[in-house]
Amino acid sequence: MTTVKELGTYADNTWCPGCGNFSILTSIKKVLAGLKDGGFDLSRVAMVSGIGCHAKIVDYIDVNSFYSIHGRVPPAMTGIKLANPDLVVIGHSGDGDAYGEGVEHLIFSAKRNINMTYFIHNNRVYGLTTGQFTPTSPPGFKGRSTPLGSPEAPMNPIELMLSAGATFVARGFSGKIKHLQDVMLAAINHKGFAFVDVLQPCFTFFNTYDFYKDRVYELEGEGHVTSDRTAAFEKAGEWTYGEGDRIPVGIFYQVEKPTYDETLLRGRVPVKLKLKDIRPVLDKHV
C-alpha cells in the first residue's frame, strides 16, 4: 500500500495550522496512492497550480508539476494535455485564481470539454495577499480592500460551470475528507472536463468551518440524478455563496460528451510526431 507520506516531498509546509488545504492535500494524495496501488503509473500525472496558498500543493506532492502564474492554470493544463494526451492532467487553483484572474480559461475549459480535472480550493478570501474579498465572498464581506463590505454579489461557480458546458460538476468540503476523496476520484476518472469546487475555511482570514459543518449535506443520499441538468441547476441554486441553511456537496452533474483533445488531435500525439519533408508542400508554390 502506498502511503500518503511516500507521496510527499522535503519541502516545509507553510500553510497556517487548521488550513483547509491540509485536508485537500491529504485527499489528493490518498486518491493518487489508491490509483497507484491499482496499477496506475503516477509518472503519467501532471499537476498544475496557480498562485496563492493553494498553489503550494505542488511543492508538497511528489508528482510531475507545473507551478504556473496567477489565473493561468487551465491553459497550461490544456497545453500539457494536447501535447501528450497520455498524461492525466490535474489542476489546482484558488478562487481568486480560477474565478477572478483566470475566469476566461475556466469557462473555455468547460466549453471545450477537455479531458482534465480541476480542483478549486475555494476559501472565499484572498489568503496569501492577506484578506481581500474574492469572486465568491459573501455579500457585504469586509476585507482589507472592502472595509465597508464587498459591493459585489458572489458568483455561483456551480451554475457557471453548468452553463459553460462542463460534463462533470461537483462540490466538496475540506471538512468531509472521505466524501471529498470519493468526489476527487470520480472527477479524475471522468472522461471530459471535471470541475470540483472545494469549500475550505481560511483559519486566518475567513474561518467558515463551523458555518459549513452545520449546513453541508451530501447529494448522494438525496436521490439526486446526476444526468439531469435541470435538477443540477436546481441544486446549484440551493446555496448561492451567501447565507443559507443547506449546502449540497457531491456530484451535481455528470454526462459523457466528445472531448476537445480527442476531436482536435484526431489520434495524433504531438510529442511523438515525426518530422515531415516540406518539399512536396513547397512544390505547390511554384
Next chain:
Amino acid sequence: MKELSILIGGKAGDGIRQAGQTISILLNRLGYRIFFYDDYPSLIRGGHNFSIIRASEKPIAAHKENVDLIVALNQDAVEKHQNRLNPGGMILYDSDHVEAEGVGIHLNEIVKGLEGKPIMRNTAAIGGLAKALDIEWAVVEDVMKDTVEKEIELNLKIAQTAYNKVEEPFFALQKLEQNMLPLISGNEAISLGAVQAGLNMYIAYPMTPASAILHYLAAHEDDLGVVTVHPESEIGVILMALGAAYAGARTMVGTSGGGFALMTEALSLSGQGEFPVVFVMAQRPGPSTGVPTYTMQGDLLFVVHAGHGEFSKVVVAPGDAEEAFYLTGLAMNLAWKFHIPTFVLSDKHLSESIFSFDADLDKVQPEDALLWDGKGEYKRYLDTKDGISPLAFPGNPAATVKSTSYEHDEYGITTEEPEQIARMQKKRLRKREGLLAELAKNEQVKIYGNPESKTVLLCWGSTKGACVEVAEELGLKVVQPLVLEPLPIEELKQALSGSDKIIDVEVNATGQLAKLISSHGVCVDDMILRFDARPFTVDVLLDRVKEVLS
C-alpha cells in the same frame, strides 16, 4: 536590368490579392524573380486595395513606388495611382466601371455575358493583362488550372475572352532562362523554417499580420505533421505553449504587438521556468490598435526588453523569405538547446509580402535538446557548468519533473533562501556564454553593396530589401544585423569599421536600432525614418538617401 512592375487595384472584395498572386505566378513561370506587395485597409468590403507585383531577372526583396502598368478594377486605382506610371507606362482598365486613358476592356460585360460572378472580373483582368504582356495562352491556362479552386472551366472562358479582346501586346515580356522558384510569403517561410526545425505545435490567436501563419499551418497540418490550436486569447496561447513545451512538444506562437503585450507576463515565466518557446512577433503600427493592416518596425525595443525580471532571450530579425526560413529554424533550435524564449521579429511587410524563395532547405535541421541520461535522481534545474539542465518530460517513470514560476532549488521546489536564489539566477544567466558561442557559429551581421564604401546604410528586418538596391545603385555599403538580442556588437562594430557616415534606415519614428546600438557606444550620423505605416520602396528610399548625401 530586365524588370517590370504592375499595380492592380480595386475595392476590397474584388479579389485583388488573389489576382496579384496569380499574376506573380505567371511571371514566375517566365523565369522572373518576384516581389509582391499587398496594400489593404482593415475592412472586408469596399475601400481601396492594391497589390504591386514586381518581376526582375535578379533576386529582389522590395518593390518600387513607380510602376509600368496599372490594372484598374475601380476608379480609385486610376485616381490614386496614375501618378506612379513610368514613362511609356499603360493603364489597363475595366471600361464598364472606370474612365481612364489606356486600354479599356469591358471586364464586367465579359463576366456577365458568361454568367460569371462579379468577383470573376479579376480573372478577366488577368486574361487581358496576360495578352498585354504577350504571354502565351497555354501558360495562362496552366497557371489558372493550378490556382483556381472552383469553376475552372468558367474562369478559363472568362480569362480567354478578355485575353482575346486585347488586340496588340504592349509589353513584349521576354521569357528568361532561369529556373522557377517557389513563391512564398514571409509568414509561410517562417512556418516552413519552424517545421523544418521540428515544430510539433503552433498555437495562436488571430492577429494581423501574423494570422496567415495560423491559416497556413492549419491548412497543411497533415502535410507538415503539425498540430495547430486557436485558443481563447493570447494569454491562453502562451500558457498552452509553455504547458506543451513542458510536456516535450516543440511549440511556436505568433502574434502582433497588442497580443504580445498580453503574453509578456508568461514570457517571464518561460525565463524563470526555463521553458523553450518560439515567438513570432509580426509588427504593425501602434500605439494600441494603430493601423492594423500596415507595417512598422516600432516594437524592437519592446521585444528586446520585454518581460519582468532578468533572463536571456534571443531576438532574430529576418529581412526576406530565405532569412525568415533560416532564422526561424535557428530560433527553434536555440530555444530547445538553451531552454529560453526566442523571437522571430517580423513585420507586415515581411510577413505578408511574397518572395521568390531560394533557400538551401538542408541548412535547417532539428538539433536535439540535451536530454536527461536517466542516472540518479532527476533534477529539472540541475546546476550545471554551462547552466543547461538536461530535460526530462512528464511520463518518464524514472523522473519527477517539477517546473515552476517561483524561484526554486534544483529539484524545482520553491525557495526564498538567499544563497539558492543567487545560485539559480547565476545558473540561468550562465547559459548566455554558450548562447553567444552558438550564435557566433552563424552569420549574425550581413553586408551588401560596396564593401569598400565609407557610407553605410544600417538597417534591420524588412527594410533590407530597399536598402540593398539603393546601395547598389549609389555604390554604398549596407549593414544588416540579423540578431538583435543578444546584440552581436563586435561583429557589428567590425562591419561598420572604416565608415565615416552611418545612415540608419528604419520604418519607425524614433530610430530604435540606432538607440539600441548607442547603448553599446556606436552612434549613427543620420537617420532616415518612415513612419506613415508604409514600407520603404526602392525609389522613395533612393531619393531620401540622395537628400542626406547632398
